[in-house]
Amino acid sequence: MAHIDRVEGGVAVKAHPRAALDADGVRDAYRRWANVYDAVFGGVSAYGRRRAVAAVNRLDGPRVLEVGVGTGLALPHYRRGLTVTGIDLCHEMLEKARERVAADQLVQVDGLHEMDAEAMEFEDGRFDVAVxxxxxxxxxxxKKLFAEMNRVVRPGGHLLFVNHFAAESGPRWWIEKAMAPLSRVLGWHPDFSLTDLLDPDQAPALSRESCPPFGLFTLVQVRKLG
Structure with missing residues (x-):
């Protein structure tokens, strides 16, 4: 059933409830996408991906964790001298990433593991950077993803996220809300907001950078304190 989500111009706006995602749903969605992911999403996401890796390459500390490494599209762009570990929930996506590592002889990649990002098997403070x-x-x-990334990064380390974040108003907001019930089929939340990821009062962003195309994606950097 639709519910009142917000008021615009004195008018109550109804939006469909967000469809729940679970690990099995995510795994199934990306199993379907594995063979075509690079062709379908590789181009549109390339700018955000390269900006995120460039930011990682400028940071201190060699131990890098890439969460949701997928088919490994970002792996060739990490600089030599880093030790990059990747995790993903989808076995089929990881197989593509392993093929890429072997074909391109990516010596900076230390390991690729099938793992739940919300319950990682790494010890506290293992990495300097998580992206x-x-x-x-x-x-x-x-928020569990953020908590786990924060846990496995050392104090003073960095957390980086590049993602699509929902518009706050306007036509794009309407489209994203209308697509929300399709989350399980798509394998992602079209109406995802930054506050769904982190509490700005507890984890203020060091920087937010809009990325092409059309500012569709945003690169957010957070410093782990304590």
């Missing part, structure tokens, strides 16, 4: 590209709106609970 999630187009992953936050995919996982069932983005």
């Amino acid at each position: 999630a590209m187009f992953t936050a709106s995919v996982v069932p609970d983005a």
Whole structure:
């Protein structure tokens, strides 16, 4: 059933409820996407991905975790000297990533693991940097994703996210809300907002950078404190 989501111009606006995602739903969706992911999404997401990796390459500390590594599109762009570990929930996507690592002889890639981003098997503070590209709106609970990334990064380390975040108003907001019930089929939340990922009062962003095309994606950097 639709519910009143907000008021615009004195008019109550009804939006469809967001369809729940779970690990099995995410895994099934990306199993379907595995063979065509690079062709369908590789181009539109390339700018955001390269900006995120460029930001990682400028940071101190060699130990990097890429959460939601997918088919490994970002892996060739990490600089030599880093030790990059990738995780993903989808076995089929990881197989594509492993093929890429072997074909391109990516010596900076230390390992690729099938793992739930909301319950990682790494010890606290293992990494200097954790980056999630187009992953936050995919996982069932983005705040658990943030908490886990924060846990496995050392104090003073960095967390980076590049993602589509929902518009706050206008035509795009209407489209994203209308698509929300399709979350399970799509494998991601079209109406995902930054506050679904983090609490700005507890984890203020160091920077927010709009990325092409058309500012559709945003690169957010957060510093782990304590």
